[in-house]
Amino acid sequence: xxxxxxxxxxxxxxxxxxxxxxxxxxxxxxxxxxxxxxxxxxxxxxxxxxxxxxxxxxxxxxxxxxxxxxxxxxxxxxxxxxxxxxxxxxxxxxxxxxxxxxxxxxxxxxxxxxxxxxxxxxxxxxxxxxxxxxxxxxxxxxxxxxxxxxxxxxxxxxxxxxxxxxxxxxxxxxxxxxxxxxxxxxxxxxxxxxxxxxxxxxxxxxxxxxxxxxxxxxxxxxxxxxxxxxxxxxxxxxxxxxxxxxxxxxxxxxxxxxxxxxxxxxxxxxxxxxxxxxxxxxxxxxxxxxxxxxxxxxxxxxxxxxxxxxxxxxxxxxxxxxxxxxxxxxxxxxxxxxxxxxxxxxxxxxxxxxxxxxxxxxxxxxxxxxxxxxxxxxxxxxxxxxxxxxxxxxxxxxxxxxxxxxxxxxxxxxxxxxxxxxxxxxxxxxxxxxxxxxxxxxxxx
Ligand SMILES: [Zn+2]
Numbered sequence: 001x002x003x004x005x006x007x008x009x010x011x012x013x014x015x016x017x018x019x020x021x022x023x024x025x026x027x028x029x030x031x032x033x034x035x036x037x038x039x040x041x042x043x044x045x046x047x048x049x050x051x052x053x054x055x056x057x058x059x060x061x062x063x064x065x066x067x068x069x070x071x072x073x074x075x076x077x078x079x080x081x082x083x084x085x086x087x088x089x090x091x092x093x094x095x096x097x098x099x100x101x102x103x104x105x106x107x108x109x110x111x112x113x114x115x116x117x118x119x120x121x122x123x124x125x126x127x128x129x130x131x132x133x134x135x136x137x138x139x140x141x142x143x144x145x146x147x148x149x150x151x152x153x154x155x156x157x158x159x160x161x162x163x164x165x166x167x168x169x170x171x172x173x174x175x176x177x178x179x180x181x182x183x184x185x186x187x188x189x190x191x192x193x194x195x196x197x198x199x200x201x202x203x204x205x206x207x208x209x210x211x212x213x214x215x216x217x218x219x220x221x222x223x224x225x226x227x228x229x230x231x232x233x234x235x236x237x238x239x240x241x242x243x244x245x246x247x248x249x250x251x252x253x254x255x256x257x258x259x260x261x262x263x264x265x266x267x268x269x270x271x272x273x274x275x276x277x278x279x280x281x282x283x284x285x286x287x288x289x290x291x292x293x294x295x296x297x298x299x300x301x302x303x304x305x306x307x308x309x310x311x312x313x314x315x316x317x318x319x320x321x322x323x324x325x326x327x328x329x330x331x332x333x334x335x336x337x338x339x340x341x342x343x344x345x346x347x348x349x350x351x352x353x354x355x356x357x358x359x360x361x362x363x364x365x366x367x368x369x370x371x372x373x374x375x376x377x378x379x380x381x382x383x384x385x386x387x388x389x390x391x392x393x394x395x396x397x398x399x400x401x402x403x404x405x406x407x408x409x410x411x412x413x414x415x416x417x418x419x420x421x422x423x424x425x426x427x428x429x430x431x432x433x434x435x436x437x438x439x440x441x442x443x444x445x
Contacts, residue, residue: 026436027048027051027065027434028048028066028067028068028432028435028436029048029049029065029066029067030046030047030048030065030067030068031045031046031070031075031413031432032045032068032070033045033070033072034046034070034072034074035072035073035074035075035417036075037074037075037076037077037384037403037412037414037417037418037419038076038381038384038385039403042058044056044057044058045057045058045059045060046075046403046409047060048409048432048435050435051434051435051436052399052406052407052408052409052434053403053404053405053408053409054405055405056403056405070413073415073429074414074415074416074417074418074424075403075411075412075413075414076384076388076403076412076414076417077388077389077400077401077402077410077412078115078116078117078118078388078400078410078411078412078431078433079114079115079116079118079350079370079387079388079412080117080118080388080391080392080395080397080401081111081120081350081351081352082122082228082247082273082349082350082351082391082394082395083228083249083250083273083275083349083353084111084120084121084351084355084362085121085122085123085124085353085354085356086099086104086107086108086119086121086125086148086355087104087107087121087126087128088124088356089355089356089357089358090103090302091302091303091304091305091358092302092304092305092358093304093358094357094358096126096164096165096167096168099125099128100128101128101132101135101141105132105141107143107355107362108132108136108142108144109142109143109438110363111144111362111363112142112144112431112438113300113363113428113431113438114300114362114363114364114367114428114431115425115428116144116362116363117145117431117433118144118145118146118147118392118395118397118410119144119145119147120146120147120148120149120191120192120351120395121146121147121148122148122149122192122194122249123149123150123151123152123153123160123168123169123194123196124151124169124356125148125149125150125152125168126167127167129146129150130188130189132146133148133189139434143433143438145410147191147395148190148191149190149191149192149193149194149228150185150188150193150194151167151168151169151170151181151185152169152170152194152195152196153169153170153171153172153178153181153194153196153208153216154169154171154195154196155197155206155208155209155212156171156173157204158204158205158206158208159196159197159198159199159200159203159204159207159230160196160200161200161203170185172212172216174212175211175214175215176215178212178215178216178219179216179218179219181216182215182216182219182220182223183223186220186225190225191225191395192225192227192247193216193220193225193226193227194227194228194229194230194249195208195213195216195217195227195228195229195230195245196229196230197229197230197231197236197240198230198231198232198236200232210239213229213240213243213245214243214244217240217243217244217245218244226246226247226396227244227245227246227247228246228247228248228249228273229245229248229249231248231249231250232250232252232254232330233252233254234252234254234255234257234261238261238264241265241268242264245270246268246270246271247271247349247394248270248271248272248273249273249275249351249353250272250274250278250334250353251272251273251274251275251276251333251334251337251338252334252337253331253333253334253337254330254333255333256333256336256340257337257340262340262344262346265341266344266345269347270346270347271346271347271349272338272341272346272347272348273348273349273350273351274334274335274337274373274376275352275353275369276331276338276369276372276373276375276376277352277360277365277368277369277372278334278352278360279327279328279330279331279334280331280368280372281359281360281365282318282321282323282324282327282359283318283319283321283324283327283328284359285309285315285359286309286314286315286319289310289315292306292309292310294426295426296367297361297364300361301361305361308358335372335375335376335377336376338373338376338378339376339377342377342378342382343377347390347394348386349386350366350369350373350386350387350390350391351366351369352365352368352369366387367426370383370387370418370422370425371422371423373386373387374422380418380419380421380422381419381420383422384418384422385419388401388402389401389402408434409432409434410432410434411431411432412425412428412430412432413428413429413430413431413432414428415427
């Protein structure tokens with residue numbers, strides 16, 4: 001069993017276990033003989049101190065801490081996902097009952113084991129979020145750093161789907177209520193404000209009233225918070241950008257973006273998180289069951305989910321689902337639009353919308369998203385840059401996303417350079433979070 005298998009097997013145990021999340025070892029003082037991903041040049045040493053990269057140089061003098069020679073392996077900044085959901089799923093089940101400290105700590109450990117060292121949970125967070133965020137920052141929970149958008153804003157008798165409780169979602173009926181809910185979120189410590197405005201392709205009868213999202217956006221901006229909007233249709237995306245939304249949480253999936261839309265995004269300095277894998281995930285495992293055997297997925301798959309995905313009836317049902325053509329069309333449109341936006345100079349950010357339903361598997365979904373960005377036409381370097389420093393910038397995080405003195409020591413060790421081939425990201429050998437190696441801890445039983 002090689003180290004890669006070990007890592008993902010351990011991740012599997014953590015995923016299944018629910019008891020213990022990833023566990024970190026002692027901090028490393030120096031990673032020696034590493035090549036910096038995305039950069040030409042000879043191997044260097046990275047001196048790590050207090051969770052940050054303190055010094056980069058050749059043959060740094062011995063320190064009084066633990067030194068590790070990586071023998072010329074590549075080190076990449078950890079991935080930053082600006083769109084996921086924590087505490088919504090366990091196995092094949094979805095519900096508010098899974099928003100627990102134990103489950104979320106486990107999920108943050110899984111993200112970190114996959115090299116996703118920072119995540120933003122965009123909505124459906126209960127008040128427990130803030131205690132967990134504190135625990136991640138103090139090290140009481142070992143896993144991906146956590147940002148979030150408090151509960152998020154939906155529509156009375158509308159989207160998003162109804163499994164979210166009132167402890168997880170606001171559904172304001174009036175502008176005054178919307179503004180009060182935004183202030184309440186910010187007082188609790190929300191990093192962002194999230195809203196869902198569409199009808200989920202006809203699943204709901206009503207969309208969010210423009211007066212409500214205008215009030216949400218205005219109040220968020222008064223409080224110095226960026227607003228991320230769930231969109232599907234071009235016209236909704238246009239309208240919410242006109243109202244001042246900062247980030248589109250998904251790509252436009254109903255039709256091609258036009259020049260006016262591109263100009264609007266640029267004028268607003270807005271970013272788009274395409275979440276290319278979202279629609280593909282509905283049918284991916286039915287079309288490509290061999291994925292279940294790949295090391296990057298096989299070790300980390302929950303047994304109940306594995307059973308479902310391996311079930312011929314589930315596969316047949318998925319492949320004959322009347323929605324299949326729409327999923328495929330949305331996927332194709334999304335890829336074309338992401339490429340068009342990127343070529344036009346619009347900012348893309350990284351995120352796979354993993355975690356709100358079982359088929360969008362934390363960690364795996366982010367790796368898949370990188371490959372899909374390349375499939376859409378971006379170069380591996382562009383995809384990796386978006387998934388690291390680009391998304392750090394969109395999230396306003398100046399302390400991560402690059403291998404540079406002063407940056408957080410959130411690092412992925414790889415046998416090759418993912419900036420040259422993103423599939424390398426499936427071959428993670430080690431992950432460091434704040435200078436400590438992330439080790440997924442199997443459950444006791
Ligand atoms: Zn989402």
